[in-house]
Amino acid sequence: MISAFVHLFHPHHSNNHRPHLLHPQGIAVLVAIFLFTNSSLKLLAQVRGGVLGYASSITPQSVLDELNTKRIEAGLKPLGLNDRLNQAATMKASDMFTLNYWAHNNPNGKEPWDFIKAAGYRYRYAGENLARDFGDTDSLIDAWMASPTHKDNIVNPRYQETGIAVVNGTLQGIETTLVVNLFGTPAVSLPQISGIQTPVQAQEIVTITTAAAISSPPAISPLLLEKVIAVSIISLVLLTLLWDTLHSSKLRLVRLVGKNPAHILFLLTVLLVVIFSQAGGLL
Amino acid sequence: MKQLVHYLALVIILTLGFLALITFRYHPLRPVAIILTAAAYFVWGILHHLSLGTLHRQVVLEYFSLAILGGIIIATLL
Numbered sequence: 001m002i003s004a005f006v007h008l009f010h011p012h013h014s015n016n017h018r019p020h021l022l023h024p025q026g027i028a029v030l031v032a033i034f035l036f037t038n039s040s041l042k043l044l045a046q047v048r049g050g051v052l053g054y055a056s057s058i059t060p061q062s063v064l065d066e067l068n069t070k071r072i073e074a075g076l077k078p079l080g081l082n083d084r085l086n087q088a089a090t091m092k093a094s095d096m097f098t099l100n101y102w103a104h105n106n107p108n109g110k111e112p113w114d115f116i117k118a119a120g121y122r123y124r125y126a127g128e129n130l131a132r133d134f135g136d137t138d139s140l141i142d143a144w145m146a147s148p149t150h151k152d153n154i155v156n157p158r159y160q161e162t163g164i165a166v167v168n169g170t171l172q173g174i175e176t177t178l179v180v181n182l183f184g185t186p187a188v189s190l191p192q193i194s195g196i197q198t199p200v201q202a203q204e205i206v207t208i209t210t211a212a213a214i215s216s217p218p219a220i221s222p223l224l225l226e227k228v229i230a231v232s233i234i235s236l237v238l239l240t241l242l243w244d245t246l247h248s249s250k251l252r253l254v255r256l257v258g259k260n261p262a263h264i265l266f267l268l269t270v271l272l273v274v275i276f277s278q279a280g281g282l283l
Numbered sequence: 284m285k286q287l288v289h290y291l292a293l294v295i296i297l298t299l300g301f302l303a304l305i306t307f308r309y310h311p312l313r314p315v316a317i318i319l320t321a322a323a324y325f326v327w328g329i330l331h332h333l334s335l336g337t338l339h340r341q342v343v344l345e346y347f348s349l350a351i352l353g354g355i356i357i358a359t360l361l
Contacts, residue, residue: 022345023345024341024344024345024347024348027345027348027349027351027352028348028351030352031348031351031352031355034352034355034356034359035355038359143308143309144309146306146308146309146310147309147310148310148311150309223360226359226360227360230356230359230360233352233356234356237349237352256337256339256341256342257341257342257345258328258332258342258345258346258349259328259331259332261290262290262293262324262327262328262331263345263349265290265293265294265297266297266324266349266350266353267349267353269297269300269301269320269353270353270356270357272301273301273304273305273357273360273361274356274357274360276305277308277357277360277361282309
């Protein structure tokens with residue numbers, strides 16, 4: 001047993017002077033372990049909602065401020081916050097948590113525009129951006145701006161108003177912060193000359209508790225867990241490669257195997273991408 | 284000298300791959316960037332060993348399995 005374990009990491013004549021972990025079969029096992037643990041995490045989240053979750057510092061006001069900063073940078077007028085669009089965004093978020101879906105249209109076929117109309121907003125143009133699992137407003141806006149379709153909504157000169165809902169709840173088993181951002185232009189366009197308007201305040205963060213009730217504060221971020229697993233696997237292979245390089249050069253072994261320095265460079269690149277990867281899903 | 288050129292090419296490939304993956308994180312082209320980076324590494328391995336005369340089935344499988352491992356990890360997390 002111990003011998004088999006050592007031969008996983010140590011070059012020896014019994015493993016053809018190459019650690020078993022670096023054999024294609026060994027790497028295939030690591031791929032299987034990674035896929036299995038990730039699937040298990042998702043299953044755990046579905047079965048025991050509330051075990052995994054994200055903590056977020058996003059507020060509707062910070063989203064509005066950053067959206068308008070991007071518009072001003074693009075030479076556009078800032079968006080005005082519309083109370084009816086805010087209501088529509090909150091209704092949409094509530095519907096997503098209640099029916100437990102992550103999509104623009106709900107399972108019954110209801111479209112984003114239906115929520116906008118239900119809130120009493122008559123529009124000429126309308127759009128919707130969705131986001132989940134982001135920890136802060138900066139990374140959320142960066143992600144939207146990096147996605148061509150979401151960016152089109154943010155810096156679209158046709159839109160004059162927006163509605164934002166930031167809602168905490170449990171979606172598909174994971175506690176998350178959902179951001180619904182609706183864009184619109186009233187059917188009768190707003191006057192270009194500024195008049196007296198009642199300022200609309202950005203809504204507070206709402207928390208929705210669904211059937212999969214939140215029993216305790218979110219303990220573990222699923223993304224962090226996935227990252228830890230990925231970094232562990234990559235580090236294990238990297239350390240084995242380094243040990244194999246040291247050992248084989250010391251013994252001047254001649255083997256018909258891949259080049260360790262190349263493998264190390266590739267895995268370091270993967271490691272960097274994993275480290276730079278950010279939380280959050282967009283729709 | 285030949286090895287140095289090969290490794291320089293690999294560093295360029297991986298740097299471009301890294302930049303593409305970060306740039307296209309939220310872009311519809313993200314899967315293409317992942318596949319291209321992993322495939323470029325695999326092809327580099329084949330060509331490198333071919334030029335050295337050390338290309339063997341086990342070597343091909345080794346580069347292939349590592350490219351798959353890297354590609355799947357990035358695709359899952361990015």
